[in-house]
Amino acid sequence: MAESFIAITNGIVFTNDKLIKGRALLLGGSQVIDTVAPDEIPHGTEIVDAMGGYVVPGFIDLQIYGGGGRLFSADPSADAMDEIARALVKSGTTGFMITMATNTLDILDRAFDVCNQYRHPALLGLHLEGPYLNKARRGAHPAEYIRQPETAEIAALLRRAGNCLRIMTIAPEQFDRKTIGLLTDNGVLLSAGHSDASFEEATTAFRSGVRAVTHLFNAMSPLHHRNPGLPGATFQSVTACASIIADGIHVDYQTLSISKKLMGDRLFLITDAVAETHEGIYTHVFQGDRYTLPDNTLSGSALTMMEAVANCVRHAGIPLEEALRMASQYPASLLGLEAHGCIKPGAMANVVIFDSQYSVQQVFLEGKRV
Structure with missing residues (x-):
């Protein structure tokens, strides 16, 4: 032995x-x-x-779109997933949630089919970012594919998704308690993002079952001294966790530092990384340290989780031990994965x-x- x-x-x-x-x-x-x-x-x-x-511990990324030059939404296939998984694991990410942004229902169905059949020890499931978002905060998501949440449609989506759907980013101000309950009762972890929620709407959502916030500060109502919005509600919550992109581009490093001091173990790292592509409804253009749409709208990071950890230490004054927890233990805990992170x-x-x-x-x- x-x-x-x-x-x-x-x-x-x-x-x-x-x-x-x-x-x-x-x-x-x-x-x-x-x-x-x-x-x-x-x-x-x-x-x-x-x-x-x-x-x-191996890093855990709960929002990653691609790797190894492959973007899953442009080619939702097992072959693409192989390349993505290989590249991510080599970079230190031993657990990842493959992510699909707002897209056609046909593409989403293809992604569900692949994820339900594909097996890889690093693949934790699928994170669906959209399509039930707020157009006012859509960021790089195409407005024509953003949908209003309807109970019957979401119930059908859950049936098609099967067990692979683990996380869903929604604009909670568009949802009622019943529809949120439908998702949470089916084991989907809800995260507020691409949202124009007021402080009160966000706080109500956290009390109704929304447990997380997607890429804090990006594509959401801003923190204003007379209207604290979704970021303010996140800071004031005692339960809501939030992901953040630590590249110094999506969020200034001082904002990262402030957020860490306020949220403690509720703040964790994601990359939100994409790959350059000219196929499908997303055209991601590599700009050296980030990705944009052709009109220069910021569309994704060029980060690895290792780089995110380094940035926390080098630029945000976060101790290495805490940066490591942000990249492993905290996302694992959010998913209830006691043997990971x-x-x-x-x-x-x-x-x-x-x-x-x-x-x-x-x-x-x-x-x-x-």
């Missing part, structure tokens, strides 16, 4: 909410065994030298090793080196 063990040595391990030195991380099969002293490593164990790097006995052996320059060196997915 010892021959199936892997010990990651000579690293700084992030476990039990702190960074520790002098112990090896022991993996057995697809699970974490524990951290052990070097002289406690079982005989015959495969040794992996972290070379002084950080050994941390952490390094502890029994957790999934999803591990990233990176160096002092925040460059990913090695990745393990379910105990297998990628």
